[in-house]
Amino acid sequence: MRLADRMERIGTETAFEAAARAKALEATGRDVIHLEIGEPDFDTPANIRTAAQRALDDGWTHYGPALGLPVLREAIAIDASHRKRFPVSSEQVVVTPGAKPIMFYAILALVDEGEEVIYPDPGFPIYESMTQFVGATAVPLPMHQEHDLRLDPDELARLVSKRTRLIIFNSPANPTGGVLTREDLERIAAVAIEHDLVVLADEIYGRIVYEGEHVSIASLPGMAERTIVLDGFSKTYAMTGWRLGYAILPERLVTPFSRLIINSVSCTSSFSQIAAAEALLGPQDEVVEMVREFRTRRDLIVDGLNAIPGVSCLRPHGAFYVFPDVSGTGLTGAELADKLLYEAGVSVLAGTAFGQVGRNHIRVSYANSQAKIRDALERIRSVVSPLAV
Ligand code: PMP
Numbered sequence: 001m002r003l004a005d006r007m008e009r010i011g012t013e014t015a016f017e018a019a020a021r022a023k024a025l026e027a028t029g030r031d032v033i034h035l036e037i038g039e040p041d042f043d044t045p046a047n048i049r050t051a052a053q054r055a056l057d058d059g060w061t062h063y064g065p066a067l068g069l070p071v072l073r074e075a076i077a078i079d080a081s082h083r084k085r086f087p088v089s090s091e092q093v094v095v096t097p098g099a100k101p102i103m104f105y106a107i108l109a110l111v112d113e114g115e116e117v118i119y120p121d122p123g124f125p126i127y128e129s130m131t132q133f134v135g136a137t138a139v140p141l142p143m144h145q146e147h148d149l150r151l152d153p154d155e156l157a158r159l160v161s162k163r164t165r166l167i168i169f170n171s172p173a174n175p176t177g178g179v180l181t182r183e184d185l186e187r188i189a190a191v192a193i194e195h196d197l198v199v200l201a202d203e204i205y206g207r208i209v210y211e212g213e214h215v216s217i218a219s220l221p222g223m224a225e226r227t228i229v230l231d232g233f234s235k236t237y238a239m240t241g242w243r244l245g246y247a248i249l250p251e252r253l254v255t256p257f258s259r260l261i262i263n264s265v266s267c268t269s270s271f272s273q274i275a276a277a278e279a280l281l282g283p284q285d286e287v288v289e290m291v292r293e294f295r296t297r298r299d300l301i302v303d304g305l306n307a308i309p310g311v312s313c314l315r316p317h318g319a320f321y322v323f324p325d326v327s328g329t330g331l332t333g334a335e336l337a338d339k340l341l342y343e344a345g346v347s348v349l350a351g352t353a354f355g356q357v358g359r360n361h362i363r364v365s366y367a368n369s370q371a372k373i374r375d376a377l378e379r380i381r382s383v384v385s386p387l388a389v
Pocket of ligand 1: 099170173204233
């Protein structure tokens with residue numbers, strides 16, 4: 001069977017493949033510690049689960065409006081106006097099955113063949129994949145280790161061309177945990193305004209910040225009308241399997257997004273949306289507790305990795321990932337990731353899963369218990385110590 005040419009250009013998210021590989025190894029009886037996948041290890045808070053159960057019994061089992069249930073769009077508008085610090089109306093909110101489709105829709109709606117999209121490198125692999133899929137050129141914007149895992153706004157300005165349509169960035173970031181400062185965002189905003197560009201701000205980790213503040217670029221003057229804010233429930237409320245995300249859109253994009261939603265998924269699960277409204281409007285203590293626990297684990301893993309010869313790890317300010325440089329081991333990130341899985345039963349990702357800048361890195365997710373992280377650190381040490389030069 002012949003596939004369409006565009007299938008040559010679609011990428012993937014290797015985290016899912018690595019998880020399958022680790023699971024396959026586990027099925028043979030090996031004990032594997034999972035530090036590869038980007039999801040909180042906590043259960044969805046009980047009040048949210050109860051709301052979903054009640055919603056099922058109350059008959060929220062039918063199709064809903066393409067853009068989302070009014071009660072949830074309203075709750076998102078209230079929450080986002082408060083947390084992201086710009087006025088959000090429920091009309092600008094669209095609800096999607098997970099936040100990932102927002103990348104798809106944004107690129108499909110805005111970018112033509114032959115145009116350019118600037119995206120973070122290392123960064124979430126779907127930005128590059130989708131850009132290439134639509135026949136556009138993905139232009140990598142390096143995130144620098146020596147610059148606290150942040151971008152250089154001057155470099156961004158130099159990458160803009162006549163064909164640039166969209167700038168994508170992600171703060172706090174996957175895979176580095178880096179958090180952009182207000183000044184970084186002001187400078188990105190200045191570039192976007194000067195060249196009349198749209199920004200896709202991936203704020204999925206916006207609540208998981210340990211130092212400093214999370215600033216939404218949409219709150220800066222002149223930016224709400226050119227920013228697509230991507231956010232969702234997967235990370236903040238440990239709801240990855242529910243598939244619930246949302247975008248806050250400039251008004252002009254609401255109808256195009258609605259078309260794309262109707263053409264692809266019709267709408268998002270109704271009872272899940274009722275539960276999502278409870279997530280936003282109900283108590284937030286479990287979120288606060290989860291972030292506190294992630295912070296303790298961050299320090300555990302950063303200190304532990306830095307104590308291993310040949311490994312050098314910055315202390316990121318957000319999300320639940322670290323992206324250590326492993327060049328001191330004499331191996332590439334991909335080689336070390338393989339060795340760790342097969343020789344020590346520790347599953348991590350090769351840095352190149354997030355772009356070529358990641359060649360000498362591995363990505364470690366610390367969304368696992370402190371006991372497992374300690375065990376993993378010991379295992380990593382036992383593999384790496386004999387290698388260190
Ligand atoms: N953006 C980033 C940077 C992510 O890491 C992820 C999930 N790994 C998403 C978006 C998508 O989240 P969701 O599960 O809501 O589709």
